[in-house]
Structures are given as C-alpha cells and as structure tokens.
Amino acid sequence: MAINGNYVFRETAANLTRNITLTVASVLTVFISLSIVGATVLVRQGAQNLTRQFENGVEFIVYVEPDASESQLAEVRTSLEDNPGIAEATYIDRDETYADFKQLFKGQDTMLENVRASDLPTSFRVRPKDSSVATVQGLVNYYRKQPNVFEVRAATDVIKQMKGMTDFVNKLLFFSAGFLLAASTLLILNTIRTAMFARRREIEVMKLVGATNWFIRVPFMLEGLVQGVIGGLLAIGAVFFFRGWIDDLLNKGQGLELLQSFTINGSDVLLACLWVGITAVVLSVGSSLIATRRFLDV
Amino acid sequence: MIKLENVSKVFKGDVVALREADCEINKGEFVFLVGPSGSGKSTMIRLLNKQEEPSSGSIFVAGKDIGELNSWKVPFLRRNIGCVFQDYKLLTNKTVYENVAFALEVIGRPRHVIKTQVPAILELVGLAKKHKNYPDELSGGEQQRVSIARAFVNRPLILLADEPTGNLDPATSVGIMRLLDRINRTGTTVVMATHDRSIVDTMRRRVIELDRGSIIRDQARGVYE
Numbered sequence: 001m002a003i004n005g006n007y008v009f010r011e012t013a014a015n016l017t018r019n020i021t022l023t024v025a026s027v028l029t030v031f032i033s034l035s036i037v038g039a040t041v042l043v044r045q046g047a048q049n050l051t052r053q054f055e056n057g058v059e060f061i062v063y064v065e066p067d068a069s070e071s072q073l074a075e076v077r078t079s080l081e082d083n084p085g086i087a088e089a090t091y092i093d094r095d096e097t098y099a100d101f102k103q104l105f106k107g108q109d110t111m112l113e114n115v116r117a118s119d120l121p122t123s124f125r126v127r128p129k130d131s132s133v134a135t136v137q138g139l140v141n142y143y144r145k146q147p148n149v150f151e152v153r154a155a156t157d158v159i160k161q162m163k164g165m166t167d168f169v170n171k172l173l174f175f176s177a178g179f180l181l182a183a184s185t186l187l188i189l190n191t192i193r194t195a196m197f198a199r200r201r202e203i204e205v206m207k208l209v210g211a212t213n214w215f216i217r218v219p220f221m222l223e224g225l226v227q228g229v230i231g232g233l234l235a236i237g238a239v240f241f242f243r244g245w246i247d248d249l250l251n252k253g254q255g256l257e258l259l260q261s262f263t264i265n266g267s268d269v270l271l272a273c274l275w276v277g278i279t280a281v282v283l284s285v286g287s288s289l290i291a292t293r294r295f296l297d298v
Numbered sequence: 299m300i301k302l303e304n305v306s307k308v309f310k311g312d313v314v315a316l317r318e319a320d321c322e323i324n325k326g327e328f329v330f331l332v333g334p335s336g337s338g339k340s341t342m343i344r345l346l347n348k349q350e351e352p353s354s355g356s357i358f359v360a361g362k363d364i365g366e367l368n369s370w371k372v373p374f375l376r377r378n379i380g381c382v383f384q385d386y387k388l389l390t391n392k393t394v395y396e397n398v399a400f401a402l403e404v405i406g407r408p409r410h411v412i413k414t415q416v417p418a419i420l421e422l423v424g425l426a427k428k429h430k431n432y433p434d435e436l437s438g439g440e441q442q443r444v445s446i447a448r449a450f451v452n453r454p455l456i457l458l459a460d461e462p463t464g465n466l467d468p469a470t471s472v473g474i475m476r477l478l479d480r481i482n483r484t485g486t487t488v489v490m491a492t493h494d495r496s497i498v499d500t501m502r503r504r505v506i507e508l509d510r511g512s513i514i515r516d517q518a519r520g521v522y523e
Contacts, residue, residue, distance in 0.1 A: 007403060202389055202400075208347070209452070210377035211404035212370070 011219035015195045016226060022191045023227060029187050030231025030280065031238070033180030037279055038239035038272045040173040045268035046246070047166035051133075051159060060128075060136060060154035062089075062143050063121040072148045073122070079146060080124055085139055088127045097122060121150050133159060181279070184231070185287045188224050192291035196220060203296075213296045221288040228284025232277055239272045299325040299456065299487045300346060305355035307341050307511075315341040317511040318355070323489065323504075325455075328482045330498050331491040332522055333508035339491035342508070343460050346489070347379045348372050360455060377405055380449030380457040380486075384464035386441045388433040394420065394444050395429040401448045419451045423477060439470035443477065450481055457481060459490040463497065471497060495522040 016023050064076055080089040092100075098117040105111045128136055140154045196203065206216050243264055250263075300323040307316040316338040323329050331339040344350040345357055348364055357364050364375060388397050395416055402412045420426045423443040433441050442462055449457060459478065463471035475497055482488045492498065498505060498521060505520030506513055 201387070205387055205389060205400070206404045207373075208376060208381050208387070209401040209404060209448070210373040210375075212373045215404060215406065 008219055008222065012222040012226065015199075015219060015223045018198065019191060019195055022187075022194060026184065026187045026191050026227045027231045027234075029180065029184040030228055030283070031234040033177060033184050034232055034235030034276045034280055035238035035242075036173055036177040036180060038235055038276045039242055040170060040177055041272035041275050042239065042242055042246070042264055042268060043166060043170055043173060045271065046264045047163065047170070049263050049265070049268075050166070051163060060126050060140055060152060062124045062126055062152050063150040064123060065148050065150045066119065066121045068148045076124070076146065076148055080126060080143075083139075085128055085130065085135065086126055087129045090125045092123045092125060094118070094120060094122055181283060185283055188227055188284055188287040189291045191227065192220050192224050192288050193294075195223060196292070216296060217292040220292050221285065224284045224288030224291070225281070228280045232280025235276045235280070236273045239269060239276060243269050299323055299327070299360060300489070301358040302342075302345075303356045303358070305345065305352045305357060307338075307345065307350060308353045314511045316345070316352075316508075319511075319513050321506060321513060321516060323487060325487055326482070326485050328479070328488045328501070328503040329490070330501070330503060330505045330520075331489065331508060332493070332498060332505055335493075336510075337508040338511040339508055340460055341511075343458050343489065343491055346456070346458060347376055347381060373405075377452060378455045380452070380454040382442070382445050382449050382457065382459040382462045384461040386433070386445040388441055388444055388448075390433050393430050393432055394425055394436070397433070397444055398448045398451050401451055405452065407452075415451055419447045422450075422480075423447045437470070438466050439473055442466065442474055446474070446477055446481070450486070454486065456487045456489065459488065461491055461493065463492065463494055468496065475501065498522040 062076070062080065064073055068076075077089070077091065080086055094117050097120045101115065101120060102112060126139075128139055136154055140152050143149055143152045203216055246264060300321075302319050302321050305316060305319045306314070308314050319338075319342065331342060333339055341350060345352055346359065348367070352365065359375065360378065362375075367375060389400065392400060398416045398419060399412050402415060407415075417426065417429070420429055423446055425440060425443055425447065428436065428440065433444065436444070442465075446462070457478070462478070463474055466474065471494060478488055478490065479501070502519045502521070505515065505517050505522070507515035507517075507523070
C-alpha cells in the first residue's frame, strides 16, 4: 500500500511540535545517555591502546649494586644472557648512565655537582622474548631476588594500576549509560503514548474506515526516530568534544607521562560514533514499536 | 451478504449481549435492528465490523468467515463496511471536506481520486456549500450527513448505522432516512439499529427485533412492534 509521503511528514511534524516540552525532554535524555555510551567506548579503546603499547616491546631495567665487583657483574650478565625467557640484555656502563643523568638533570647545577659517576648504579636494559604482562612480572620478581641486584624497574605495576583504574571508570560509565538508556527508552515511549492519546479520536476513525495499523503507526514511529536521531547527533558531537578534551588534557599534563600512551585515534572515534548511532536508532525504533503496539491492539 | 450462525457474545461477568443469534441479510437489503437499550443491537453492529469478537458462532461477511480473518486483514474488511454513529465521530479540528477526505487519505487513495470523490459525495448529502465549515459550525443533522458522507465515500458494500437519528429531531431524522434510503438504492446493504418507532413504521422495511440478546422477531416489511 502506498503511504502518502506528504501525509506522513505533516503528521510527524505535528506530533513533534504539539508536545514540545516532552519532545525536548526525550531528546536531552537520549543525548546525555548516548554521550555516555560514546565516552564508554572512547575510554575502553584508549585503555586498550594503552595496554597494547606496553605489551609490545615492554622492557625492564635491572640495576646492579653500585659497589658490585667485576665478577659479580659478570654473574648477573650470564644469568641474564642464559635465561631462555630473555631476548636481549644490553649493558649500560657508568659513563653512559652518567651522560643520561646529566641530560635528565640539565640546569639543576646543585644536583650535578653533588652526584659523581661512581655513585650511580650501572644497569642492564632487558628485552624479554614474551612481552605479556604476566611473563614480564615473573621475570621482574625473579631478578629482584638475585644477588647483586640493586633494583628492578618495570612498567608492569603501573600498567596494572592503570588497567584497574580504567576498568573501574569503564564499569561506572557502563552502568550509568545503562540506566540512562532505560530512562530515555521510557521517556520516548511516554512521549509517543501521550501523542497517541491526544489523537485517540483520529486513531479511532482511522481504524473504522480501514487504515492499516502500519499506516497509523508510521508517523508515531517516525516521531520516536526523529527524537532518537537528534539526540544521537548531539551525542556524536559530544564524542568529538570528548576527544579534543582528552587530547588537551594529555598534552598539558606533564605529570601524566604514562597517560601519553592513552591515545584515542580516528578509528576509535569512528567506532564510538557508530555505537552511538546504532544505539540511537535501535532505542528509538524499539520504544516506538512498543508504544504503538500497545495502543493499536484491538 | 451477512450471515450470523449461532452467534453469542458474553461480556465479563456473564453479561449476555447476544444469545445464539441466527440470521441472514442479503445484498441490497435495508434492515432495522430494534429493541430496548441493552438488547444487543449495538453489539451485533460491532460484531459485523470486527470491533468485537463473538464468544461463539460464526459471522460471514461477503461470503467470508470473518472469525478466520488474520488481524492484518481486518482493515481491508472495514474498507467494505461504512459506519455511522449516534455521536457522528467527526474530527473537530478538520473541515467538512477534510473529514471526508481523511477517510480516503488514510486508506492510501491517490490525491486525484480524493479530489473528485469528496466533492461528489458532499453534493450527494447536500453539503457542497459547507465544505469549508468546521463540524461545530453545523447543525446535528448536517453533522450526521458529513458522517454519512465519510462512511459512504469509499462506496462500501455495507453501511452500518448505530442509532443515526438518536440525537436528531423528527424532521431532521426524516432527511437522514431519505439519504440512507438513497444510498440503499445504489445497492448498498444497510443495517440500522434504532429506537425510532415512527421511522420504522413509515419505512416498512425488514425488522429484526432483539430482546435481552435474543432475536425474537424477524419480519419482512415490518413495523416497530
């Protein structure tokens, strides 16, 4: 059956404007909840990028006791080189360490004057064969207990902390998104039911003269869809805003050096927008279907 | 055209609205349903266009058992059955023309059909000059004419009228009856529930009398009682 496009457009527009306050309320709720959906996806992707970066080529540094003798140093070296889990161990000698140190504390003259090369521990930069967090953590724990080892530094602890933090933030966002999505579904449902109630006489006449349920339903469903899509578009705008905001935050925050790896690239933003868009359509079409079905059953 | 076979309708709380009704109405007939309030006249009308489902028995419209009809086919059944009510059921925010055009628009009739059919039917019911008026600017009789125009504009096979003169004075009622008679003479089957003794007695058409849900009389060219 041909549905008159002009009729559908007119009726949808009339429904949307008749109940402007409810329409605005639904659009805003959809907007907020979908923004959180978008943020959830961004944080999730960022956290994934972060751990992936550390998981690829994660190194750890074994510092040798500063007063270790040549033979003790050799022991540590053989232990590292003979370990089947280790791909490469590079020795950083005193001069090199001191050069790095000078580089690091450039301009801080008191620091440079008081520290001599002999005070600094030499170290091995170790690249394990298997770079998963668990393996690295195992190696780190092993070398911490070895004699003549001053300290072992690895990023794994920090990664664990970061992961814990992002997981927590993610769960928080996930649940708030869930509750808000439920709220927006109910609001759209209610808006449409109000619109249908306001037009119950027209609907009654339409049924009596033989309009199909789909014909009656389409303008109301479109009303729900329009609300969802406007809310979704605003939320996609918010996703881009979040992205810019996170970038700014990372660029300014020197203290957050580790967070530099918390990057969000173009494909992550696209993924977030995709999720927001799909959720918007599913949510609005679903709630309009429920709303119109309940009203049209004879 | 219409056949009821052993049709009963029981509402919640064991209220029997129709009890084992049997009757057959042929194409082109004009039938009055008479009886006191609550005797089952309106229920019978509502069963015919599937606004209600019978509790038992079968109803045939145009040779089809409408109890077997899929719910999505019900609108197509209703396109063959026009309906007129005591309270007109006009849309107050639409003009006379728009009210009638609405009935064609919502069943997807093309615009050129609407543009020719609506003026023609308004001419038939005598309201061509008032097509731009709103329902509350019309008299009761005129409003009922609009409602008849809306019911008949799609040229249905059957016209159901539930107390169409219930709110009208006798003189206006005569005008409405003339209109229904005219529609009947185009071959449309008309089933009309009424309380109006004088109308039934003057028209001398088939009368089916109901009492507490049972058909107690079925008389060709009958009177009210």
